[in-house]
Each structure stands twice: as C-alpha cells, then as structure tokens.
Amino acid sequence: MENRRVVVTGTGVISPVGNNRDECWNSLISGVNGIGPITLFDTTDFKAKLGAEVKNFDPRQYMEKSDVLRSDRYAHFAVAAASQAVEESGIVGTLPPERIGVYFGSGIGGIHTFEIEHSKLLEKGPRRVSPLFVPMLISNMAAGMIAIRFNCQGAALPAVTACASGSNAIGEALRAIRHGYADAMITGGAEAAITASGIAGFVNMQALSTSEDPNAASLPFDSRRGGFVIGEGGAALVLEEYEHARARGAHIYAEVCGYGSTCDAYHITAPRPDSAGGARAMADALREAGWQPGESVYINAHGTGTPLNDSLETAAIKQAMGEQEARRALVSSTKSMTGHMLGAAGAIEALACLGVLTQGIVPPTINLREPDPACDLDYVPNEAVRRDVDLALSNSLGFGGHNACLAFRRVEA
Numbered sequence: 001m002e003n004r005r006v007v008v009t010g011t012g013v014i015s016p017v018g019n020n021r022d023e024c025w026n027s028l029i030s031g032v033n034g035i036g037p038i039t040l041f042d043t044t045d046f047k048a049k050l051g052a053e054v055k056n057f058d059p060r061q062y063m064e065k066s067d068v069l070r071s072d073r074y075a076h077f078a079v080a081a082a083s084q085a086v087e088e089s090g091i092v093g094t095l096p097p098e099r100i101g102v103y104f105g106s107g108i109g110g111i112h113t114f115e116i117e118h119s120k121l122l123e124k125g126p127r128r129v130s131p132l133f134v135p136m137l138i139s140n141m142a143a144g145m146i147a148i149r150f151n152c153q154g155a156a157l158p159a160v161t162a163c164a165s166g167s168n169a170i171g172e173a174l175r176a177i178r179h180g181y182a183d184a185m186i187t188g189g190a191e192a193a194i195t196a197s198g199i200a201g202f203v204n205m206q207a208l209s210t211s212e213d214p215n216a217a218s219l220p221f222d223s224r225r226g227g228f229v230i231g232e233g234g235a236a237l238v239l240e241e242y243e244h245a246r247a248r249g250a251h252i253y254a255e256v257c258g259y260g261s262t263c264d265a266y267h268i269t270a271p272r273p274d275s276a277g278g279a280r281a282m283a284d285a286l287r288e289a290g291w292q293p294g295e296s297v298y299i300n301a302h303g304t305g306t307p308l309n310d311s312l313e314t315a316a317i318k319q320a321m322g323e324q325e326a327r328r329a330l331v332s333s334t335k336s337m338t339g340h341m342l343g344a345a346g347a348i349e350a351l352a353c354l355g356v357l358t359q360g361i362v363p364p365t366i367n368l369r370e371p372d373p374a375c376d377l378d379y380v381p382n383e384a385v386r387r388d389v390d391l392a393l394s395n396s397l398g399f400g401g402h403n404a405c406l407a408f409r410r411v412e413a
Contacts (some may be wrong), residue, residue, distance in 0.1 A: 002180045007411060008253040009245050010089025010238030011351055012188075016052035016231050020084060024348070025355045027337065028363040031382040034338055035214040035229050038265040043198050050217050051194045052231030052339025065099070070132050071145060072110035077234030077344070079149060089238035091184050092189035094248055101154030101182045102147045103173040104236075105165030105189035107343030109139030110403055112195050120305025130235040130342050131413035142190050142234075155184045161344075162398030163302070165189050166235065167346030167406055171259035173239050176408075180260035188347035191233030193209055202230060202347035205269065207306065208252040215367050218250045218340075221301035221310050221375040228304040228337045235347035239320045242411075249278045254392075258291075258407030260284030269399050271308060275316035276300075278395065281403040282320035285393060293325050295390040296375050301379075302397045303333025303365065307364075311374035313395065330387060332380040336366045346396040346404060353392035373380050 011021050016034030018024035027034070037043070038051040039246040055175035059068045059076035062083045068076065069221050069275065070080035082104070085311065086092060091100065120128045135141055140158040147156035156250060166189025173185035202208045209227040211217040219225040246250055264272040291297070303326045304312055317325040334352050335341075361384050368381040 002178065004178050004180065005242035006174050006239050006256045007245050008176045008237050008240050008256060008354060010085035011253065012084025012088065013235040013348055013351055013385050014054055014057055014077045014080050015233040015235065015348055016054055019057055021351065021397040028352060029361050030381065031117055031364050031366045031384070032337060033214055033366060035217055036247040038194060040194050043302065046199055046203065047210045048199055048203040049207065049212055050214060050229050052229055053194060054233050055346050057319065065315035070136065071077050071141065072113045072136045073257065074106055074110060074190045075142045075145055077192060077284040078104055079235035080188065080311055081188060081234040082146045084097035085238045086150055086186060089240050089250060091240060095183050097151045097153040099183040100152040101176060101185050102143045102152050103159060103169040103185055103187045103365045104143040104146060105144055105159035105169035105343045106139045106191055107160065107165045108139040108191060108193045108198070111193050111198055112309050113137050113199055116197050126265060128299040128321045138177045139379055145246045146186055150186065152186065152222065161402040162400055162405040163340065163342055163345055164398035164402040165346065167394060167396035167404035168261060170237060170347065170350055170406055171261055171404055174256045174259050177239055177241050183244055184393055185239045186236060188234065189343045189344040191342040192232045194230055194232050199230065209305065213283045216306050219367055220301065220327055220336050220365055221379045222370060223370045223372040225305040225307060227306055227333055228335065229339040233341050233344050233348065234406035235344055235351055236294040237350060252411050254408045255355050255411050256406065257409045258285035258289030260405040262403045264401030264403065266401055271312050271397060273321055275312045277401060278313060278397055278403045279315035279319035281405040282316060282393065282395065285407040286320060286407040287411065289391055291391055296388065297329040298362055298389040298392045299329055300352050300354065301333045302395045303335050305335065309397065311372065313397065314375045314377055328361050330380055331377050332363055332365045334363055334369065346394060350406055353394050355383045357410050358390055360386055362387050
C-alpha cells in the first residue's frame with residue numbers, strides 16, 4: 001500500500017476570535033477572549049449564559065442568498081471556511097474532479113434548523129414544516145455543499161464523532177491521500193449549536209460552566225474550572241499530496257505526518273479513568289510522525305475546562321510521551337479563548353498547530369491563575385511564548401469515547 005506524503009496548502013476559518021486565518025491567529029497569540037454573553041437567544045431562564053459566538057459574519061460573502069436560506073448556520077460556517085481554504089490553495093483546476101474529495105465534520109449538525117421546524121410542527125401543524133427540513137438538518141450536508149460548490153467528485157463524507165469530528169475528518173482525509181484514494185481533500189469541521197436546546201441539554205448534564213464572568217468561565221487546567229463554554233464556527237484545510245503540491249508551486253504550511261484514532265469503549269460521556277484511549281491515540285500519532293525523545297513538542301490540548309478532562313488528558317500525555325518528555329513539552333488550550341467549538345474544535349486547533357510551526361509562537365492558555373496540582377505540565381499560562389518546535393500535536397476527545405490526535409511537522413525536502 002502506498003504511503004504518500006501529505007501537506008497542507010490552504011486554510012480557512014470562521015471563529016469567535018476572527019473570521020479569517022490571520023485575524024484568528026493574531027487573536028490567539030494575543031490572548032483575545034472570544035467569550036461573552038449569549039446573544040443568539042434569550043438566556044433569562046438558563047443557568048449558562050455565556051458562549052463564544054461568531055461575530056460580524058455575513059454568509060452572503062461566500063454564498064448566494066438562495067443557498068443561505070436553504071441551509072443551516074453550521075453549513076454557512078463550513079462553506080465560508082472551505083471557500084477561504086480553496087481560494088488560498090489554488091487547488092481547483094489542477095486535478096481531475098474525481099481526485100478531490102471532501103471530509104468535513106460536525107458533531108451535531110443543523111440543530112438550529114431542528115428547533116425552528118419542530119416549533120412549526122407543534123404550533124402550526126405538519127403542513128408548515130419546511131420541505132428542506134431534512135437536508136438542512138443532516139450532518140453530512142456541509143460536506144455535500146462544499147463538494148457541490150467546488151465540483152469535488154471524489155468521496156464526500158462527514159465525520160460525526162462529537163468533539164473529535166474535526167480531527168477525525170482531517171485524519172481520515174490524510175489516509176485517503178496517503179493511500180492513493182485521492183490527491184487532494186477539503187477537510188475540517190463546523191458547528192453552530194449555541195441554541196436553546198443545545199445549551200439546555202449541555203447544562204443539564206452539568207457539562208457547561210455557569211460562570212457569568214467571561215474571564216472566569218473557560219478555565220482549562222485551572223483548579224476553579226467547572227465546565228466548558230460552548231463555541232461555534234468552522235475551520236477548513238486543503239490537504240494535498242506532497243509531490244503534486246511541490247510540482248505546482250503551492251505554498252505549503254506543514255506536513256500532516258501522524259494520526260491516531262481510538263475509542264475508550266467505556267462510557268457515553270466520561271473518559272476512561274486510566275486515560276488509556278487518549279494515550280494510545282497520541283502514541284499512534286507520535287509513532288507515525290517519527291517522534292524521537294528530545295524533540296521540541298507543542299501540544300494543542302483538548303483542554304475543555306471540565307473537571308475530568310483536564311487531569312485525565314494530562315495523564316494521557318504522560319503515558320504517551322513518558323514523564324520526562326511530557327514535562328519538556330509546551331501544552332496549551334486555545335479553548336480558553338474560542339470556547340469549545342465541538343465538531344469544529346479539532347479543525348481550528350489544527351490551524352493553531354500550523355501557526356506554531358510556521359511562526360514560532362505558542363498561543364497561551366489564558367486565565368490560568370490557580371493551577372490544579374493534578375495538571376502539572378507547562379500549559380503556557382496567560383502569555384504566548386516564542387519557541388521553535390519540531391512537532392505539533394492536536395488532541396481531540398469526544399463523547400462516545402472517541403479519541404483523535406493529529407501530528408504536524410514543517411516540511412523537509
């Protein structure tokens with residue numbers, strides 16, 4: 001079986017801290033907090049009142065008005081991010097359409113559409129439900145719309161693995177190119193679940209922070225942490241076979257050099273108490289990446305700010321790398337700024353890894369004021385640091401026990 005090299009040649013993002021790559025990256029390294037009071041619905045009766053909303057976004061910059069009206073907010077984020085990435089990469093027209101595919105993740109899909117149409121059903125009867133209800137709702141539609149937009153006739157699939165969706169989409173796209181099933185892939189994730197039912201569901205399972213202070217809500221690795229803050233948005237990457245990218249003179253951000261995907265097989269929401277599943281995903285990605293002890297490593301942690309995740313992820317990092325190497329690594333959670341973007345989280349955090357490799361700056365974990373003794377690694381508290389790293393990892397851990405880890409390196413000829 002072929003093992004072709006795979007590189008990133010295009011990026012795009014719509015996020016709570018910026019609606020393009022440069023704006024988002026500058027916010028992350030500057031410690032900009034994208035969290036604030038929810039404005040998308042009335043939170044008067046809700047315990048959780050904060051979210052990380054996308055701001056100043058007009059989908060009509062990327063889509064025709066008719067397409068906007070016929071699709072869910074999560075798909076708007078997906079198409080917008082993908083459009084940025086495709087334009088930047090210049091991939092369209094350089095390959096036959098059947099050699100380009102789309103793997104795009106969403107943990108929940110069109111929940112905004114579901115709420116609107118379900119209300120119509122209850123209040124006005126079944127005849128008032130939109131005939132577009134189902135295609136607007138389903139989680140594969142972002143991948144389908146991107147494929148239609150750019151005439152990608154290879155495989156077009158969603159990854160639906162909760163909070164690991166974006167990372168799994170990227171990892172499976174890597175494998176598709178590596179093993180010869182495609183020459184390029186548009187991949188990433190999108191989510192728009194800041195809705196009444198979404199917030200109610202998460203807060204009633206005690207997953208969300210109920211703080212009303214944006215600087216004391218998303219607190220990864222801090223002893224005060226009490227849950228995550230929900231975010232929204234989309235992020236996209238164009239992955240391409242290395243020789244094709246080099247031959248056409250494409251700008252190459254980095255090589256996607258490793259991927260691990262495992263399942264805890266333990267519980268629908270709680271991680272394994274021994275951290276074995278997450279550690280194995282990291283170990284698999286490290287092995288594929290050819291990691292050697294002594295290399296400088298950055299890890300964009302899943303780092304949700306929930307009581308269980310952060311201490312168990314710390315343990316997983318130690319298991320995967322060994323205690324000494326784990327303590328040498330730089331680890332940060334950009335969710336402290338973006339909130340938890342669910343199915344988009346792995347994709348935007350992959351973009352953060354690319355920024356670290358190309359810019360030599362590591363974004364911080366902001367508002368880390370009272371470190372938890374069980375979280376005892378270098379989490380780059382509060383201020384970005386300058387550091388050239390050899391290898392960047394992105395961890396994603398999702399409900400259902402899904403674990404994914406992506407590894408990136410600067411391209412060496």
